[in-house]
Amino acid sequence: MKKSFGPKTLVFPTPVWCVGSYDTKGNPNVMTIAWGGICCSKPPCVTISLRKATYTYGNIIEKLAYTLSVPSERYVQEADYFGMATGRSANKFKETGLTPIRSELVDAPYVREFPMVLECSVIHHYEIGLHTHFVGEIVDVKVDENMLDNDGMPDIEKIRPMIYSPEVKRYHGIGASIGNAFEIGKKRG
Amino acid sequence: MKKSFGPKTLVFPTPVWCVGSYDTKGNPNVMTIAWGGICCSKPPCVTISLRKATYTYGNIIEKLAYTLSVPSERYVQEADYFGMATGRSANKFKETGLTPIRSELVDAPYVREFPMVLECSVIHHYEIGLHTHFVGEIVDVKVDENMLDNDGMPDIEKIRPMIYSPEVKRYHGIGASIGNAFEIGKKRG
Numbered sequence: 001m002k003k004s005f006g007p008k009t010l011v012f013p014t015p016v017w018c019v020g021s022y023d024t025k026g027n028p029n030v031m032t033i034a035w036g037g038i039c040c041s042k043p044p045c046v047t048i049s050l051r052k053a054t055y056t057y058g059n060i061i062e063k064l065a066y067t068l069s070v071p072s073e074r075y076v077q078e079a080d081y082f083g084m085a086t087g088r089s090a091n092k093f094k095e096t097g098l099t100p101i102r103s104e105l106v107d108a109p110y111v112r113e114f115p116m117v118l119e120c121s122v123i124h125h126y127e128i129g130l131h132t133h134f135v136g137e138i139v140d141v142k143v144d145e146n147m148l149d150n151d152g153m154p155d156i157e158k159i160r161p162m163i164y165s166p167e168v169k170r171y172h173g174i175g176a177s178i179g180n181a182f183e184i185g186k187k188r189g
Numbered sequence: 190m191k192k193s194f195g196p197k198t199l200v201f202p203t204p205v206w207c208v209g210s211y212d213t214k215g216n217p218n219v220m221t222i223a224w225g226g227i228c229c230s231k232p233p234c235v236t237i238s239l240r241k242a243t244y245t246y247g248n249i250i251e252k253l254a255y256t257l258s259v260p261s262e263r264y265v266q267e268a269d270y271f272g273m274a275t276g277r278s279a280n281k282f283k284e285t286g287l288t289p290i291r292s293e294l295v296d297a298p299y300v301r302e303f304p305m306v307l308e309c310s311v312i313h314h315y316e317i318g319l320h321t322h323f324v325g326e327i328v329d330v331k332v333d334e335n336m337l338d339n340d341g342m343p344d345i346e347k348i349r350p351m352i353y354s355p356e357v358k359r360y361h362g363i364g365a366s367i368g369n370a371f372e373i374g375k376k377r378g
Binding site (some may be wrong): 001002004007008009010012014034035036037039041042049066067070073076079080082095116124128129131133135137139140143145148149152153156157159163164167168169170171172173175176177178179180181183185187188 | 190192193194195197199200201202203204206214223224225226227228229230231232233234235236238239243257259262265266267269270271273284285298305306307310312313315317318319320322324326327328329330331332334337338339341342343345346348350351352353354355356357358359360361362363364365366368369370371372373374375376378
């Protein structure tokens with residue numbers, strides 16, 4: 001039997017991504033989101049949704065650029081703080097001791113200490129309701145060299161991204177590998 | 190040092206969700222996606238992106254409804270198969286022995302055996318590039334009663350959703366809890 005929870009933003013998993021942006025004075029800001037996902041392969045695009053009340057919203061509307069920095073689970077405190085404080089009154093980089101790096105490709109900063117970074121240029125944005133939906137074209141993906149596997153690809157077990165559970169409001173880490181896609185399904189039945 | 194991978198749909202984590210739809214003859218279909226995410230809190234909405242070439246695309250354009258069924262990791266073979274086969278030539282429910290349940294709220298079926306289900310009504314869809322972006326308003330979330338925690342909320346460690354690594358093409362499970370959101374960040378520094 002299934003229990004009905006009604007119309008809620010309740011689904012697993014959602015990501016933990018830190019959105020980097022500059023304000024009009026050039027101050028770097030970063031906020032954590034779980035409302036986002038890849039939305040197109042060609043051009044490669046990733047969406048994020050923001051409330052207009054956030055400082056990041058105004059920054060991105062102005063610059064039409066953002067980064068996503070993927071925190072490792074060892075940075076759970078910093079990532080959670082980035083989702084609570086506001087760039088209007090706090091310099092979140094200074095408060096945490098993390099380092100803003102200016103992207104050479106888009107007008108936004110990323111977090112040096114976080115192992116995986118996407119640099120995005122906004123190609124669409126529109127209103128859905130409480131949230132504004134931004135579609136960012138991914139112009140580059142950067143990954144720490146010590147987080148790669150033997151094939152030179154990003155190793156999720158080294159990067160250790162986090163999972164967020166909406167409504168329950170809890171973070172989880174990554175578990176074991178459970179198979180290769182487009183391969184394990186051939187064994188079905 | 191960070192290594193540059195260029196413009197790619199490479200980010201961790203992405204979800205593993207099975208999209209349920211009916212074709213014009215009323216046949217249930219299901220396909221697995223990783224391109225999606227929550228996009229608004231009010232109204233609660235979740236996006237999915239589909240290529241026009243998929244059978245599911247035509248179904249959703251016709252019905253303006255879909256479900257998301259979240260597979261537990263024990264169903265990794267079925268979920269992977271749902272992403273490889275096409276509803277044009279295969280009855281994926283029959284092939285796997287899984288059960289389509291007709292939603293009472295939207296014109297789409299979900300997977301009975303999967304522990305978490307979202308029923309969605311399409312409120313927007315538009316072209317980005319290779320993929321069409323669908324915004325679905327979540328009209329209900331249903332979770333198996335034996336997958337709830339002591340507070341009656343969905344327990345991610347029982348549901349055991351999967352994580353997909355794009356480009357690397359691998360599934361991972363959920364790891365340990367690493368803290369409560371809007372709480373652990375207060376301890377920073």
